[in-house]
Amino acid sequence: MSYFASILLAAITVGTWNGKWFPSGRAEHRASEAEEAATIAKAGVLLRDGLAKADPVGTNDVILCLNEIRGPNTAQRLLDAIGRTNLAVAVVTRYRRRDRFDMQQDVILTTLPIVSANWSKWKNSKDKTPPRGYARANLIFAPSVTGTVYCIHLKSNYGQTSKKLAELNRAKRMLAVKQIVEQEHVGKKRKARPVIVAGDINADKWAPQFSEDTLFALFEAGGYMNAMDLADPLSRITYPGRGRRAGTTLDYIFYRGLKATGKPFVMPAEKISDHNPVFANLDYL
Numbered sequence: 210m211s212y213f214a215s216i217l218l219a220a221i222t223v224g225t226w227n228g229k230w231f232p233s234g235r236a237e238h239r240a241s242e243a244e245e246a247a248t249i250a251k252a253g254v255l256l257r258d259g260l261a262k263a264d265p266v267g268t269n270d271v272i273l274c275l276n277e278i279r280g281p282n283t284a285q286r287l288l289d290a291i292g293r294t295n296l297a298v299a300v301v302t303r304y305r306r307r308d309r310f311d312m313q314q315d316v317i318l319t320t321l322p323i324v325s326a327n328w329s330k331w332k333n334s335k336d337k338t339p340p341r342g343y344a345r346a347n348l349i350f351a352p353s354v355t356g357t358v359y360c361i362h363l364k365s366n367y368g369q370t371s372k373k374l375a376e377l378n379r380a381k382r383m384l385a386v387k388q389i390v391e392q393e394h395v396g397k398k399r400k401a402r403p404v405i406v407a408g409d410i411n412a413d414k415w416a417p418q419f420s421e422d423t424l425f426a427l428f429e430a431g432g433y434m435n436a437m438d439l440a441d442p443l444s445r446i447t448y449p450g451r452g453r454r455a456g457t458t459l460d461y462i463f464y465r466g467l468k469a470t471g472k473p474f475v476m477p478a479e480k481i482s483d484h485n486p487v488f489a490n491l492d493y494l
Contacts, residue, residue, distance in 0.1 A: 220493060221321075221350065222269040223436075223462050224259055225407040226478075226486035227276040227362070228252065230312060232283055234482075237312075249283070251481050253290020259476045260293070263488040271296060272348070273318040274360035274407035276484075284316045293320065299346040299358075300326035313341065315360040315408065321348040324355055331385050339364055339381040343389065351493060356403030356466070359389055363424075365411040379422050382412055386424040390431035393465070401432065403466035405491070409484065413457040415442070428463050436462040436473045436489040447475055447485045460487050467491040 232248040233240040240248070260271060271293065278284050281301045288296055299319050304311040317326070323346060330342035344360040364381040368374075395401040412422045414437070428435065437445050437458055446456035462473065473489035 220269060221272060221467075221491045222260055222263045222488060223272045223274070223405060223407060223464075223491055224256065224263070224486055224488045225274040225276075225360075225409075225460050225462055226256065227409040227460060227482060227484035228278055229482035229484060231275075231278050231287075231482070233279070233312075246286075248481060249286050249290050251479070252287055253292065255476065255478065255481060256287075256486060257291050257293070259486050259488045260291075262474065262476070263490055269490065270350075271318070271320045272358055272405065272407075273316075274344075274358065274405075275316040275318070276360070276362040276409045277313045278316045279312050280310060280314055284314075284318070288318055291318075295320045297323070299323050299348070300328055300344045302328040302342060302344050304330070304341050311341070313362065315341070315344040315362055317344050317346045317358055317360050319346065319348055319358070321350065323348060332388055334384050337377065337380045337384060339385040343385075350403055354403065354493065356405065357393065359404070359406040359408075361385065361389070361406060361408040361410065363408075363410045363412070366418075382410065383423050383427065386410075386427045390427055390433075394431070401466055403493070404433070404464065405467070406433065406463040407461065409460050411459055413459060414438075416455075416457055431465070433463040433465045434467075434469070436464065436469055436491075437487070439469055439472045440474070441472070444475060445473075447487055448483065449485065460484055462487060462489045464491055466494060468494055 232245040299317040302315045326346040328344045331339040346358045350356040412419045447460040448457045450456035470490045475485045478485045
């Protein structure tokens with residue numbers, strides 16, 4: 210049986226993927242032009258195959274939220290490698306890292322009509338300010354239905370060596386999610402519009418080491434569903450383990466004002482990245 214209960218009813222295929230310092234694969238390093246071109250080509254096939262598996266008929270609209278993409282040129286080259294002629298770059302962030310652009314930008318690609326798009330750093334919270342920020346696009350989901358898409362990449366636990374650092378990392382993830390939930394809060398006087406938040410949140414809802422993270426509760430309190438809640442435990446690993454380390458689920462698709470039409474699925478990244486891409490089909494309520 211297909212991963213999706215009803216392909217014909219699905220309206221949007223959403224995918225998210227962390228490309229791992231894409232396309233060079235290493236921090237502070239540029240691979241050769243030939244190596245980067247080969248990686249972009251392989252990634253294009255990976256994402257194209259994921260979209261085809263999610264939507265074999267090819268009639269769904271597409272939203273792709275990508276993390277750790279070097280910049281606009283790389284985003285366009287990856288889009289071209291995917292090979293969907295109606296796919297467009299909605300927004301590429303331009304985070305700064307000291308005196309230059311960061312090599313970890315967030316990108317939204319889509320086939321939907323783009324009303325507006327922008328990006329922003331997170332609000333300043335002094336020592337608790339989250340790194341990077343978010344990409345945001347307002348898209349026409351259907352006639353008379355405009356929705357908002359956020360692509361995010363939250364603080365990781367990399368280099369975490371103390372309880373104090375662990376608490377600080379959790380706070381940074383929490384503050385980022387709290388900002389989005391508050392930005393999209395809707396009072397009683399107007400109907401909530403559809404919102405999708407996707408990306409690498411660097412926390413695993415089901416792993417004991419993340420039990421003190423509150424971001425999942427924040428999303429739930431804000432009315433967001435978690436597509437990965439529908440996945441089987443053995444098939445939801447997006448960051449495969451190495452050696453004795455168990456794999457974790459770090460990449461998510463949250464949504465409000467929409468419904469899932471079946472289980473999401475994870476595509477093996479085939480060593481292109483240390484993260485596997487996730488795909489889910491969403492429809493209108």
